[in-house]
Amino acid sequence: MTESISLDARRKRARFRSWHRGMKEMDMILGGYADAHIHDMAESDLTLFEDLMENLDRDLFKWFTGEGPVPAKFDTPLFRNICTFHKIDLT
Secondary structure (H helix, E strand, O other): OOOOOOHHHHHHHHHHHHHOOOOHHHHHHHHHHHHHHHHHOOHHHHHHHHHHHOOOHHHHHHHHHOOOOOOOOOOOHHHHHHHHHOOOOOO
């Protein structure tokens, strides 16, 4: 039996996960963004945020610092919004 998780519960879980990554830098990037935006995220953006957090911190860190290319699947408006929020310039 699979029970559906409410959008509010998903937001709370995503916010918690964003602050408990294992790499402090990623906690600050994802957690800071979640604190400011998680309550306004549409379900589609929340799904993208959850998918983004499935990646390893070392990979995310490379993408956010420009040390490695952002895979097309994750080069989304949400990813760009996170960069803009933290004034990260990927150009």
